[in-house]
Amino acid sequence: MAKRLNMIVIIFCYLAAGSNHFLHSGAYIGIIPYYIPFPVFVNYLSGILEILFGLLLIFKATRRFAALAISLMLIAFLPVHIQMIINAPFKLGTFTVSPWVAWARLALQPTLIWWVWWSAKD
Numbered sequence: 001m002a003k004r005l006n007m008i009v010i011i012f013c014y015l016a017a018g019s020n021h022f023l024h025s026g027a028y029i030g031i032i033p034y035y036i037p038f039p040v041f042v043n044y045l046s047g048i049l050e051i052l053f054g055l056l057l058i059f060k061a062t063r064r065f066a067a068l069a070i071s072l073m074l075i076a077f078l079p080v081h082i083q084m085i086i087n088a089p090f091k092l093g094t095f096t097v098s099p100w101v102a103w104a105r106l107a108l109q110p111t112l113i114w115w116v117w118w119s120a121k122d
Helices: 002-023 025-031 039-056 060-076 078-087 099-120
Strands: 090-092 095-097
Touching: 002 025, 002 039, 002 099, 025 039, 025 078, 025 090, 039 060, 060 078, 060 099, 078 099
Parallel strands: none
Antiparallel strands: 090 095
């Protein structure tokens, strides 16, 4: 029951996070490091992939693939979180990202990877 509930939460989070790339694209584009080309495209691609992988988590047949894809995506996002640490403090919409928040966000990545894998296992 706990894994099922966790999976529902993860699916909801990825669908919401992916949608957020379209609803609040400026905030996401603003945190993409300067050395990553085509930030608008990268933002929308990230949103599409988060939605796609969230949907693939629904089905048992594609769940392990989706968990792997999400894990790789979280690793690919590490440069964004490192750049956030470098740039902190800064405003992200109405929220101020302090150095502490930026470090906490980076530290959360391994936990998110573990969480999606634990929840996806049979």
